[in-house]
Amino acid sequence: MQKLLTAIADLVHDDAGVTSIEYALLGMLIAIAIVGAVSAVGDSVKSMYELIASKMP
Template sequence: MAAQNRSAMRPAQRSVQHLHHWEREMQKLLNLIADLLHDDAGVTSIEYALLGMLIAVAIVGSVSSVGDAVKTLYESIAAKMP
């Protein structure tokens, strides 16, 4: 009768071992997600991209306004020439 009890418990023990394996795998997944949420490397590159875009917009704006002023200056000089 003791042998019957041992064989009857084995599937239950396998089930418990499977559950523990599932819990370990789930914990690994949760740790991976937490690591990704706390990773700052992507944020830094996005900040640099935004900063570069802001600088590019400032350059384009200043060049276009200076370009208009230079164009007006050259046109006035050209009009005064014979």
């Protein structure tokens, strides 16, 4: 019984997975920022190319 309580206490105090979770959250935040930037810039670039294409003979 003591081994089980010790194992549970070790799992509660284990911080090994915290770093990987932080990296995953950071990566997700960067991905969201990239998608937002591409979406915002994408429309203006598309309209610029359409304007150039309409001016071509």
